Amino acid sequence: MSRDTSFIMSYGQREETRLEDLYTDTQMELLNDCNESLGFLESLEQLLGDHAVFNPQGETIYVMGDAGVGKSILLQKLQNLWSKKELQTDTIFCFKFRCRMFSVFKDTDQISLGDLLFKYNCYPDHDPDNEVFDYILRFPEKVLFTFDGYDEIQMHDLMNVPEVVSPEVKAHPVQLLISLLCGKLLKGSQKVLTARTGTEIQSRVIRKKVALRGFSPAHLKTYIDLHFKEQEHQALVSLQLDASPHLCGLCSTPLFCWIVLKSFRHLHTMHDSFHLPETCITLTDIFLLLSEVFLSRTRSPAPSLLKKSTRCVSETFKAGLKTLTAFAKLALQGMERGSFIYSQEEITECGLAEEDLTMGFLRPVSDYDASGSPATFELLHIILQSFLAAFALVLDEQAAASSILKFFTECSRKSEPTCLLFGFCVCGSSKSNEKMPFETNEHLQFTNLFLCGLLSKANAGLMEHLVSPVLLKKKRALLKSYLSTSVKSHLIGLPHYDSEDGKKVHVLPNFLWMLRCIFETGSKDIALMTAKGITASFIKLGYCNVFSGDCAALNFVLQHRQKLLGLDMDNNNISDYGVKQLRPSFCKMTVVRFSVNHLSDSSIEVLAEELCKHKVVEVLGLYNNNITDAGAKLIAQIIEECPKLRVVKYVSNLHQSKV
Ligand SMILES: Nc1ncnc2c1ncn2[C@@H]1O[C@H](COP(=O)(O)OP(=O)(O)OP(=O)(O)O)[C@@H](O)[C@H]1O
Ligand SMILES: [Mg+2]
The missing domain is CATH 3.80.10.10 (Ribonuclease Inhibitor)
Known part of the structure; x- marks a missing residue:
């Protein structure tokens, strides 16, 4: 566990950052059942303690926060602390799950709790007589579970699946998950669950609640100092950030902050006159920066100390257009299918070659393959998937221009109640095999948002190098008219x-x-x-x-x-x-x-x-x-x-x- 959690995800498979070199506490606010503040958690070591428990019958500590606010990293840090015995807990087993793996199972799959723990999670070296499992069943309080990204399970009405009460019974993995969270299985084990803000979780399950609020100004300063070893860089970045409260506001979300600082480091090294944008920077700009960095890292030669090149964003994108288009296509396909994980075949089919995999957009995933199944990949972050999917909509010259609006339509339709449970759906839905892309529509909302940014006037100069100007104009007009109409009807309603x-x-x-x-x-x-x-x-x-x-x-x-x-x-x-x-x-x-x-x-x-x-x-x-x-x-x-x-x-x- 200690080895597994020591590094922050290796972006681009080129560089690994040690967790302890970059981890900075974020604001962790304790909430009660009604989401009223109970103060802030002083340090992560105390997360599992009894402070701020509002429902002693509840079994799960629920950590929620917006996209990119650091929920997954928080769990990683927690696991790392656990491995070093620095957590306030006397648990001796820790199982870490990413909830998106539960969507990999087929609707008809049935497994036992033992399999879930030992085949799909970790492999005890030698346990022929099930001694470990028996011990866990007898002393569940000795076990710590972390479940990351509950919002990533693509099912509606999750909490209403029938619970499993016996560890011997085989059931769908999602049933096992819910039963663990509710305490029907391994009652008394410690469980930490993370999800995006707004994800519905029944309050009877929740023992205590923590809302992640991102970096405070002081955290931001610490993070900048950790990110840049050179004092000159620290000062320069702080100065440029101070000039823009908007950019600082965006940087209170660690993911966006990471992108901004990473891009700064790269572009500042490559080009003499790189400054962070002062005003009006949008989220689209932030992800354009990230794409520029990925595209330019593979294309350009290593920067010479004496001569830095002039930055030309459109040249970088033009040179990388083929690869970018392929990544964008892949992201869109995933978005349409409601999936975050890609097989090697899907990647090759989209036209991506071996060397493209090291650019930074994709990273390999090891969590899912239960028993040596072929390699799978995922995009660096779900928000990057939304961004690239929007890029695909803009770049596509074949589909009808109006198809850019498909996710807007989807989002407005989404408010209708649907019942899309698997085979064991409690309301007996006949659509048991149908899967909607994503349980929440936030990923689609992000795609819409990036679409607006990519089709903005401010980015027209760049996009005209990548798409035919006539088509671009048409798409922009369509979007504008759609937005105007929906704003009007929304305001009236x-x-x-x-x-x-x-x-x-x-x-x-x-x-x-x-x-x-x-x-x-x-x-x-x-x-x-x-x-x-x-x-x-x-x-x-x-x-x-x-x-x-x-x-x-x-x-x-x-x-x-x-x-x-x-x-x-x-x-x-x-x-x-x-x-x-x-x-x-x-x-x-x-x-x-x-x-x-x-x-x-x-x-x-x-x-x-x-x-x-x-x-x-x-x-x-x-x-x-x-x-x-x-x-x-x-x-x-x-x-x-x-x-x-x-x-x-x-x-x-x-x-x-x-x-
Ligand atoms: N506490 C932290 N200290 C340093 N960097 C962080 C921290 N939290 C997040 N980051 C940076 O932000 C990135 C995104 O964070 P993370 O993946 O944990 O977000 P998330 O809340 O899980 O997002 P999502 O809801 O999309 O799953 C991390 O990969 C890391 O680079
Ligand atoms: Mg996450």
Whole structure:
């Protein structure tokens, strides 16, 4: 286990990074059953302890977080700590599972618990009399399980599969998984399960809950310092990041941060004048950077110390177009099939050669082959799969242009209830063999988002080198018209209600994806139309899982609004970076509700400056943040200087006093 977990996934199979050289704690917030904060976990060593357990009958510790926030790495670190006996636990066996492997089984497969543990997970060297298994059955509390990526199992209504109660009975692996999680099998064993935010898990199963909130500014600094050994690089990157709260906001997600820093290192070494983009960087730009790095690493000669080349992005993409197209095709096929794993044949069929496998897009997977089955691969990260799938939609010159919208259609259709269980479906579905691509549609939402970015005006210069300009124009027009229509109908369909503060509108989760897409397109027309389309005087985005990177998207739309607007964003994770990105919009905000958002005094500095300048604010909500005395003084200043301000909510801050 110690050897298995020592390295962070080897991107490009060229370089391995030692986990301990790069692992940086992220913000691990403990939550109760109602998702209210119970404070932060100080260190991972304490994850298995009894602190913050809200349901002692529950058997599973549930770690949730957004895409790329570091759930898989957290489990890796946990396993590594376990192997070094540094975890607060007296377990002596540890089994690590990636949930996506459960989708590899056929619907009809039936295996025993023993097989699941010893054939599909690890192989005890010598245990002819089943001594190990018998011991585990007798002392389940001596076993630790980690299950990574519950959202990656492609089944609906997972928690309703019939449970297995006897370890001797053969059952479908998913049934075994659910039975383990519920404690029907190996009751008392310790279990840590990770999943993307929003994945439904029955609360009776959950013992305690941890939400990963990404890097705080201090973590970000530590991570930069770990990433760059040279002080000169550390300083340069910090300086460039400081110039862009939006980029910092994106970098609070470790995956995006890793890409940005990795790209910086590579492109800065190759080219003299490489700077991180300061403003308006989008997620698409981040994944374009990553692709550029992968494509250029194989093409260009090693950089000479004396002479660095001039960076030409379109040349790099043009030179790598054939390979990129092949990877994109592979990703799209996976997306359509609902699969993250590729066989060697599928890879060859898409036109990829042996040497392409070392570029960085793909990496080999060893977890799945139970007994020496042929090698399988997966894309570096699921979000990269979504990105490449979007690239395939843009590059495809054969399919009808309108096919670029297929995942949008899929996502809008997805809200209909479906029953797609396997053969043992409790509601007796006749479609037992049908598999929808992905249980959640977040992967498709990401593809849509990247599609918007790739077809944006800002990227037209690059894309025109890769696709015929006429086709590109057609696709862009189609997308724009689709987005406009769906934004209009979405806004009309939002639930409005009257309150003493005027007409309020509750925003649905899809609205956030819409905002993200609009921001990626960079289209002022659509932003303007959206801003005008919000007829209510108050929008409620509470509990919508808004993270700091989203605030640029929100600001992009709100900038175009003329009328005053109240904004309720209580219970999200916008952090100081988010508040900084909203700066231009404060001039029209009558209600500013940012309670429970991990804000510190630096947010209050921005608020004090802007709210006192414009004096339109009426309600200010800031409870449950990290504001100290200095911030409290600034709030007092806002109260003094803003005559319309009638409500201020400010308790449970570090200052612990009521204003
Ligand atoms: N705590 C951390 N310290 C250093 N790097 C990290 C950390 N967490 C994540 N990373 C970097 O971000 C990448 C993505 O993280 P990870 O795969 O764990 O995300 P995830 O939350 O599991 O995403 P998904 O929901 O898509 O599975 C890692 O490969 C690693 O490079
Ligand atoms: Mg993961």
